[in-house]
Amino acid sequence: MSKSDSGSVVAFPIADSARRIRHVFIRDLMVDGKVGIYTHEKKSAQRLRINLDLSVADTPLPSDQIEHVVCYEDVVNKVEAIIHRGHVNLVETLAEEIAGSILQDDAVLAVRVRVEKLDVLDQVSSVGVEIERASP
Numbered sequence: 858m859s860k861s862d863s864g865s866v867v868a869f870p871i872a873d874s875a876r877r878i879r880h881v882f883i884r885d886l887m888v889d890g891k892v893g894i895y896t897h898e899k900k901s902a903q904r905l906r907i908n909l910d911l912s913v914a915d916t917p918l919p920s921d922q923i924e925h926v927v928c929y930e931d932v933v934n935k936v937e938a939i940i941h942r943g944h945v946n947l948v949e950t951l952a953e954e955i956a957g958s959i960l961q962d963d964a965v966l967a968v969r970v971r972v973e974k975l976d977v978l979d980q981v982s983s984v985g986v987e988i989e990r991a992s993p
Contacts, residue, residue: 879915880910880912881913881932883907883908892944905975907936907972909936911968935958936955955970956990957990960992966992968989970988
């Protein structure tokens with residue numbers, strides 16, 4: 858989210874040809890991680906689904922070189938490294954850590970992170986949080 862000139866909050870652009878912003882996404886990254894406040898959540902990992910949407914500055918000219926784009930594999934590796942560091946109490950904290958890591962790439966203008974815990978309540982398919990963060 859960002860503030861417009863009028864001060865109202867607006868969602869960040871996912872893809873925008875006029876502003877030369879490309880949309881990079883990672884869907885349904887499935888990982889096991891220790892997240893939660895309960896004793897049983899601290900003892901064993903649980904299934905997590907992570908979805909990412911990145912607003913990325915387009916390269917000035919079309920290029921077929923990996924160094925001119927955000928590498929999906931690098932993003933996935935960053936997320937997995939954060940999860941494998943160890944236990945986190947809140948999915949909100951995990952989402953913030955993921956967003957901060959992704960925003961370290963200067964090409965990334967903004968990121969939306971959704972973290973879902975899949976096996977928490979029998980009557981729902983998932984619970985979790987989604988955040989949007991932009992580079993300063």
